[in-house]
Amino acid sequence: MLLPGRGYEYRTKNNRETPFETFLRYTNEKNKLAKKYLKILRERIPNGFSGEISVLDIGAGEGAFLNNVLKKLLDQRKSTKISITLLEPSVDLMNALKNNFPKTAQLRPFFVNDRWEEFKVRKKFDFIFATHLYHFNIDNYLLEIRNMLFLLKGGGSLIFTLRGKDDVFHFKTKFKKGIFGVFRAKTSQVIEKGLVQLNEEGYKTIKFKSKSKLRIPIFKDEQDFVAIMEFYLNYPWIDLDEKIKDSVIKYVKRKKGAFLQEDNIFVFSKAN
Numbered sequence: 131m132l133l134p135g136r137g138y139e140y141r142t143k144n145n146r147e148t149p150f151e152t153f154l155r156y157t158n159e160k161n162k163l164a165k166k167y168l169k170i171l172r173e174r175i176p177n178g179f180s181g182e183i184s185v186l187d188i189g190a191g192e193g194a195f196l197n198n199v200l201k202k203l204l205d206q207r208k209s210t211k212i213s214i215t216l217l218e219p220s221v222d223l224m225n226a227l228k229n230n231f232p233k234t235a236q237l238r239p240f241f242v243n244d245r246w247e248e249f250k251v252r253k254k255f256d257f258i259f260a261t262h263l264y265h266f267n268i269d270n271y272l273l274e275i276r277n278m279l280f281l282l283k284g285g286g287s288l289i290f291t292l293r294g295k296d297d298v299f300h301f302k303t304k305f306k307k308g309i310f311g312v313f314r315a316k317t318s319q320v321i322e323k324g325l326v327q328l329n330e331e332g333y334k335t336i337k338f339k340s341k342s343k344l345r346i347p348i349f350k351d352e353q354d355f356v357a358i359m360e361f362y363l364n365y366p367w368i369d370l371d372e373k374i375k376d377s378v379i380k381y382v383k384r385k386k387g388a389f390l391q392e393d394n395i396f397v398f399s400k401a402n
């Protein structure tokens with residue numbers, strides 16, 4: 131049995147795709163983020179750099195997003211190489227990640243099927259990516275950021291992205307409270323207060339915003355609609371109370387399926 135709230139949304143349904151992968155087909159969120167990430171990397175990796183850059187991607191997912199960013203970067207920087215450690219605990223997403231991985235001699239992958247909490251590594255990285263990680267306990271975000279920063283080389287950067295208070299935040303807050311009784315949303319606010327402290331500890335922080343759209347196929351494809359709802363609610367649609375289902379459908383119809391999304395990207399740079 132798939133346990134609600136326990137990675138349900140990252141497991142393949144009906145031998146098709148995971149709810150997360152369905153969601154990805156209906157949003158331009160990752161394209162918009164990819165543009166920002168590419169700019170951040172270009173500014174930090176000198177043109178013509180001919181060594182190897184080490185990258186850690188925490189919760190890599192099915193891989194398309196960051197792979198595209200790195201592939202584009204390397205197409206423009208022919209003398210640069212990247213070794214990337216892809217940490218992903220979901221077996222289904224890890225399989226997709228391996229299949230999707232671009233085959234180019236410039237990119238050396240290390241696949242690690244594990245959770246961040248159990249990840250033991252001695253090496254340090256030039257870049258660490260932590261994009262849309264919502265599994266941490268809400269009170270532990272700063273602690274986890276500190277643990278990530280510990281794995282950075284001097285001069286390296288952690289790129290950490292979380293949702294802002296957007297339409298998805300309002301949707302989740304409304305309905306997850308109804309389903310689970312209590313719900314504290316994990317938006318970028320969970321780290322904002324600690325930024326001053328991290329700056330004082332010597333990390334330079336820059337913040338960027340990325341706006342995007344999600345078009346939920348409420349009138350077009352019932353199966354995909356259900357998958358996206360399961361992705362956001364972390365709960366099997368079939369087990370939801372009928373009243374909650376009705377009010378979810380009404381809510382999404384009222385918005386004509388269009389949700390505005392906002393991401394906050396934090397770049398923490400470590401002194402040399």
Ligand SMILES: C[S@@+](CC[C@H](N)C(=O)[O-])C[C@H]1O[C@@H](n2cnc3c(N)ncnc32)[C@H](O)[C@@H]1O
Nearest residue numbers: 140188189190191195219220245246261262265
């Ligand atoms: C919303 S997805 C984001 C995936 C990818 N970073 C992206 O932006 O496309 C969250 C990812 O975190 C992974 N995840 C869940 N629990 C985790 C943990 N304890 N450690 C590392 N990754 C985890 C999920 O399996 C999923 O791939």
